[in-house]
Amino acid sequence: MTESNVDDKSNNRIFDFIKDPEKLKILINANEMLNIHKDNRNKIIFVYSAPKVGSTSIVSSLRIFGVDKFVIIHIHDEEMLRVLGHIEGITINEIILFNKYLGKEVYVIDVFRSPIERKISVFFEKIGSYHFNNTDDAVNKYNVNKVIKRFNNIFSYIGVGDHFIDRYGINIPEQFDFNSRYLLLEQNGIKYIKLRLKDSSIWGPILSSIFGTKICIVKDYESTNKPIKNIYTLFKSTYRIPKNFLDEIMNCKYLQYYYSEEERNAYFSEWVNKSEDNYIGYTPEQYAMYQDITMENSYIDYIQLDHYMDEGCICKACGLKRADIAAKIMRGVEVTDRIIHVNAKSEFIHKREAQVQVQVNKINKVLQNIPVKPKQKNLRNQLSNLVKNKNAK
Numbered sequence: 001m002t003e004s005n006v007d008d009k010s011n012n013r014i015f016d017f018i019k020d021p022e023k024l025k026i027l028i029n030a031n032e033m034l035n036i037h038k039d040n041r042n043k044i045i046f047v048y049s050a051p052k053v054g055s056t057s058i059v060s061s062l063r064i065f066g067v068d069k070f071v072i073i074h075i076h077d078e079e080m081l082r083v084l085g086h087i088e089g090i091t092i093n094e095i096i097l098f099n100k101y102l103g104k105e106v107y108v109i110d111v112f113r114s115p116i117e118r119k120i121s122v123f124f125e126k127i128g129s130y131h132f133n134n135t136d137d138a139v140n141k142y143n144v145n146k147v148i149k150r151f152n153n154i155f156s157y158i159g160v161g162d163h164f165i166d167r168y169g170i171n172i173p174e175q176f177d178f179n180s181r182y183l184l185l186e187q188n189g190i191k192y193i194k195l196r197l198k199d200s201s202i203w204g205p206i207l208s209s210i211f212g213t214k215i216c217i218v219k220d221y222e223s224t225n226k227p228i229k230n231i232y233t234l235f236k237s238t239y240r241i242p243k244n245f246l247d248e249i250m251n252c253k254y255l256q257y258y259y260s261e262e263e264r265n266a267y268f269s270e271w272v273n274k275s276e277d278n279y280i281g282y283t284p285e286q287y288a289m290y291q292d293i294t295m296e297n298s299y300i301d302y303i304q305l306d307h308y309m310d311e312g313c314i315c316k317a318c319g320l321k322r323a324d325i326a327a328k329i330m331r332g333v334e335v336t337d338r339i340i341h342v343n344a345k346s347e348f349i350h351k352r353e354a355q356v357q358v359q360v361n362k363i364n365k366v367l368q369n370i371p372v373k374p375k376q377k378n379l380r381n382q383l384s385n386l387v388k389n390k391n392a393k
Contacts, residue, residue: 015097015101017094017097018097018098018101022089023089023090023094026087026088026089026090027090027094027095027098029087030081030085030087030090030095030098031095031098031099033085033086033087034073034085034095035071036071036073036099039071041068041069041070041071042103042104042105043069043070043071043104043105043106043107043211044070044071044072044073044099044104044105044106044107045062045070045071045072045073045106045107045108045109046073046075046092046095046096046106046107046108046109047059047062047072047073047074047075047109047110048073048075048076048092048096048108048109048110048163048167048168049076049109049110049111049163050076050110050118050159050161050162050163051076051122051125052113052118052121052122052125052159053110053111053112053113053118053197054111054113054195054197054200055074055109055111056074057200057217057218057219058109058111058195058203058207058217059072059074060218061203061204061207061215061216061217061218062207062215063322064216064218064322064325064329065213065214065215065216066211066213066215067322069211069213070211075092077092078091078092092167093167093168093169096108096190097188097190100188100189100190106189106190106191107190107191107192107193107210107211108168108190108191108192108193109193109194109195110162110163110164110168110192110193110194110195111194111195111196111197112162112164112194112195112196112197112254112258113196113197114197114198114255114259114267115159115249115252115254115255116241116249116271118159119151119155119158119159120151120235120236120239121159122158122159123151123154123158123159124228124232124235127139127147127228127231128228129298130294130298131150131294132150133294133297133298135227136226136227136228137227139228139231140227140228140229140230140231141230141231142231144231144234144235144238147231147235148235148238148239151235151239152242152245152279152281153281153282153290154281154282154287154290155242155245155279155281156245156248156281156282157282157284157287161254162254164183164192164194165254165257168192170185170187170188170192171185171187173185175257176194176257176258176260178260180206181196181199181202181206182194182195182196182199182206184210191210193210196258198263200217203217204216204217214330216329216330218329239274240274240275240276241271241274241275241276242275242276242277242278242279243275243276243277243278244278244279245279246268246271246272246275249271250264250267250268255267321337325337
């Protein structure tokens with residue numbers, strides 16, 4: 001774990017961008033669009049990462065076990081801001097700095113995932129809507145060799161880069177902390193956390209220690225649970241990486257930073273046994289044309305809106321559902337339920353109605369057992385109806 005700070009003069013320079021009235025207006029609007037302004041929770045966690053690195057599990061876990069303490073924002077890039085929130089003219093880093101400027105306690109989380117697995121997952125994330133201009137159900141029936149050829153053609157261009165190193169604009173330690181198996185840096189008053197997906201089994205203790213509250217990690221939004229699960233599973237069991245691609249991966253600066261020499265050797269050994277002859281994929285020019293064509297033919301918008309186990313609503317109904325799920329997770333019970341406001345509210349109303357009916361039945365049973373004269377039966381029925389109506393309110 002490494003920490004560093006900047007002085008007050010540096011902080012003032014960092015926040016100079018807020019002096020622009022137009023930018024300030026956009027930042028205030030961005031906070032409203034991201035629902036940061038709606039309550040008094042002072043801790044904000046930005047899970048600001050590349051797609052398909054395990055970030056969705058972190059978001060759902062933080063919401064289930066800490067939504068009453070933190071505001072949790074999940075974002076990948078400025079394009080996601082534009083599409084989902086119609087937010088333009090500012091960067092994610094400026095939103096992060098702005099909330100620190102407002103006095104919030106701000107955390108930013110990123111995850112590193114081994115490169116080959118990340119590329120495969122990124123490819124399959126939008127395999128139908130983007131890469132084959134078809135439904136996932138249809139692609140699920142494709143010949144796997146057709147899918148492998150498409151993947152190899154674009155291998156070098158997908159799932160690249162690292163937010164922590166490339167996008168945060170912070171000073172990076174000379175090497176990753178292989179003892180703690182995470183990084184925690186503080187710069188400009190903001191705490192930056194870097195995790196590795198290979199260490200997901202200890203994310204719970206790591207995040208519990210950092211945030212001072214019990215957090216258990218839930219598995220969420222895995223490709224094996226999607227419509228393309230059959231072709232995805234077949235691809236993973238069939239795919240053999242071209243040797244020139246494996247050499248490219250082993251020279252990746254991110255892999256060399258986040259994996260120790262021993263870990264890199266083990267990773268190479270794992271994949272060299274699943275390698276084959278060299279393959280020549282698309283040139284940069286060919287890939288640019290591929291992008292143009294696929295964007296024009298894109299079947300649907302591939303930005304997912306409903307893939308969290310927990311959407312993050314803090315109403316009473318969602319809170320009760322969340323507490324039930326959290327208790328099951330802590331007992332080791334496998335959970336497939338999701339905390340979606342509309343469903344949680346419906347369940348809450350049905351449970352309340354059922355509880356009311358139980359109370360009414362008990363009272364009616366007591367009333368029915370009270371001996372009364374024939375002329376008093378109507379009075380007893382009126383009393384029974386009064387009890388029913390009062391409990392239903």
